Amino acid sequence: MSDRPIPRPGHRDESRVVRLLLIGVAMSFLVLFLFMPLVAVFAKAFEKGAAAYVAAIVEPTARAAIRLTLTVAAIVVPINVVFGVAAAWALAKFEFPGRGLLVTIIDAPFAVSPVVSGMVFVLLFGAHGVIGPWLIAHDIKIIFALPGIVIATLLVTSPFVARELLPLMESQGNDEEEAALTLGGSGWRTFFHISLPKIRWGLLYGVVLCNARAMGEFGAVSVVSGHVRGLTNTLPLHVEILYNEYNSQAAFAVASLLGCLAIVTLILKAIVESRVHGRSVNQYRHRERATARVGESEGQSPSEKTGAVEVRPWESTSAV
Amino acid sequence: MTAADRRVLPGFKPAISLTVGYVSLLILIPLATLVLKSASFSPAAFWAAVSSPRALAAYRLSVVTALAGGAINAVFGVVVAWVLVRYEFPGKRVVDALVDLPFALPTAVAGIALTSLYAENGWIGKHLAPLGIKVAYTPLGIVVALTFIGLPFVVRTVQPVLEDLEPEIEDAAAALGAGRVATLLRVVLPAVLPALATGFALAFARGLGEYGSVVFIAGNMPMVSEITPLLIMIKLEQFDYAGATAIALVFLIVSFSMLLAVNALARRAAARLRMR
Numbered sequence: 106m107s108d109r110p111i112p113r114p115g116h117r118d119e120s121r122v123v124r125l126l127l128i129g130v131a132m133s134f135l136v137l138f139l140f141m142p143l144v145a146v147f148a149k150a151f152e153k154g155a156a157a158y159v160a161a162i163v164e165p166t167a168r169a170a171i172r173l174t175l176t177v178a179a180i181v182v183p184i185n186v187v188f189g190v191a192a193a194w195a196l197a198k199f200e201f202p203g204r205g206l207l208v209t210i211i212d213a214p215f216a217v218s219p220v221v222s223g224m225v226f227v228l229l230f231g232a233h234g235v236i237g238p239w240l241i242a243h244d245i246k247i248i249f250a251l252p253g254i255v256i257a258t259l260l261v262t263s264p265f266v267a268r269e270l271l272p273l274m275e276s277q278g279n280d281e282e283e284a285a286l287t288l289g290g291s292g293w294r295t296f297f298h299i300s301l302p303k304i305r306w307g308l309l310y311g312v313v314l315c316n317a318r319a320m321g322e323f324g325a326v327s328v329v330s331g332h333v334r335g336l337t338n339t340l341p342l343h344v345e346i347l348y349n350e351y352n353s354q355a356a357f358a359v360a361s362l363l364g365c366l367a368i369v370t371l372i373l374k375a376i377v378e379s380r381v382h383g384r385s386v387n388q389y390r391h392r393e394r395a396t397a398r399v400g401e402s403e404g405q406s407p408s409e410k411t412g413a414v415e416v417r418p419w420e421s422t423s424a425v
Numbered sequence: 426m427t428a429a430d431r432r433v434l435p436g437f438k439p440a441i442s443l444t445v446g447y448v449s450l451l452i453l454i455p456l457a458t459l460v461l462k463s464a465s466f467s468p469a470a471f472w473a474a475v476s477s478p479r480a481l482a483a484y485r486l487s488v489v490t491a492l493a494g495g496a497i498n499a500v501f502g503v504v505v506a507w508v509l510v511r512y513e514f515p516g517k518r519v520v521d522a523l524v525d526l527p528f529a530l531p532t533a534v535a536g537i538a539l540t541s542l543y544a545e546n547g548w549i550g551k552h553l554a555p556l557g558i559k560v561a562y563t564p565l566g567i568v569v570a571l572t573f574i575g576l577p578f579v580v581r582t583v584q585p586v587l588e589d590l591e592p593e594i595e596d597a598a599a600a601l602g603a604g605r606v607a608t609l610l611r612v613v614l615p616a617v618l619p620a621l622a623t624g625f626a627l628a629f630a631r632g633l634g635e636y637g638s639v640v641f642i643a644g645n646m647p648m649v650s651e652i653t654p655l656l657i658m659i660k661l662e663q664f665d666y667a668g669a670t671a672i673a674l675v676f677l678i679v680s681f682s683m684l685l686a687v688n689a690l691a692r693r694a695a696a697r698l699r700m701r
Contacts, residue, residue, distance in 0.1 A: 119605060124512055131508040132520070134501045138573050139526050141548065142538035149541060188447045195440035209685075210448050213456070216680045218634025220654040221673045224661060225455035228462050233666060235458060260451050283433055292435035314528065321531025323637035324654065328661060341533040341637070348537050348641065357541075360534040367529035374529070375522045 146364040149357035161347075161358035169335040170343035171362070176251070177339060178319040181258045185315055186308070189266025194300075196267075197274035211267050214260055219324030223257045226329055249331030254339065257325040262318045269311035270304055277303055310377040317370040321363055456677070463674045466667050474671040479647055480656060484675075487653040490564060491632035494571030495579075499625045502579025503617065509580075510587040524580050527573055532637025539570055540642040562644030567652065570638040575628030582624035586617050623690050630683040634676070 119127070151158055161167060192211060196204060214222060230247040231237050240247060247253045281303070285295040301308075323341040330337045338346065340363055347356035463471060474480065508514075509521055527535065543550045543560040550560060560566050590613065598608040636654040644650040651659075653676055660669035 131505045145538045191440040192444040218654045323533040363531045370529040
């Protein structure tokens, strides 16, 4: 009996009918809104057979779009990792005036419409923009070229790593770092040998989310790209063009590549989450057996919950 | 002792300089450009752009559909979170991972997939068509897209609160004679409410600015199914930078008010949790 979950007392449980009904409602909702769109992407991609699928992907403009998307992500993700680590370090380890304001500014790209995020760079660097004429005079192309796409993607994806690391670093404290420094370790050595390993899973999680958004961003990139086929079309923009040309099978074939990216992202996310956050879907049952409290973090989103559940089997009777 | 003396760890100066420099260049200066650019227009021209019937229709559509999407998610998101936290069923881990799909799937892909599903000959649309319900290319389609986009926000904010809820509280309510429904409505729901409000506000704010998933399914008819981000996009394509800037500024102010409201709500919820 001891290794089986302790049955919940009747008064804390809904009847079997209500339970099945609620599960049914939740699953129907998820199937309708999440599962079917994902399945539709792959079904439509293979509508005309595997040959048509492959043809749509190896076609030169599609290959150029894949290359551009990979290039953009390869530039954007490392930059935002450096920014995210620096921002989380400054915000989590130190108190200073204006800290709250800085957090709000870092969060801002989440609240701004992607279209507006792209548009501000057109106002800055576009032909009629603030420094547009100077750029033209010096023959520097930003808007409707790779730099514009990179900058717009940088803005849209800038909060991901910082947002992931901040609550993690806050909850971990500085004891190990202080010990290392007391023992004579240099600042950088302490960072690379103590701090970085402590946050590695959270960092990976931030990188995965940042990368997914960098490869999939549509609105902001759409404004600054100029949609030049084979030159400034990223994968999502290539999908749009094919779809608007009523070439829906090819559009879904290319879209399925991004669908695979999403699936890989979800799998990595699940792995990392179980490592770093100690969050499992069965946590409630453990909780009930253990009545342990999770260290309360200020964060509201689950990704910010960092404390692992402390299971205390010797207290399990108190739950009943 | 000054604040600087208390800092044991090194690296504050380089970290804060890099952070402030980066957000200034990437976030603050570009957004300030938007505000300055709007200030260079005459108030009359600004007002004309912001209050044209087409712009007003776009604001109204954006707000109404984002509210509707948020409301649908508030109801079903709580049910999904409840089921994932409290019940056991096969495939639960997969379902739990799938909830994050809207964060991982590029919006353009979601847009064309939803459109193909809800079009009149689509897997779902063909069952709705005989009932006289048209989803794709109507405002209803926008609600469907925004429901998809906002789904994880509510589930992922409510889920941890349900997980942290101490079962003893429900025991106490039952011991004091409350029925199950009364316990759920008067004990569990109030505890979840701040998180639910935060999740709703996040989904609403995201829905307000959403572009990629909506443009494919909306139909994009001016005055009927044209959302505000699309109107900004159209003005940019027509090189009407003044009009686009004015509308974007109004929209930016709305978005930031939402962000501040969300942060205030989150702080209140955190304070409530600490009091317990």
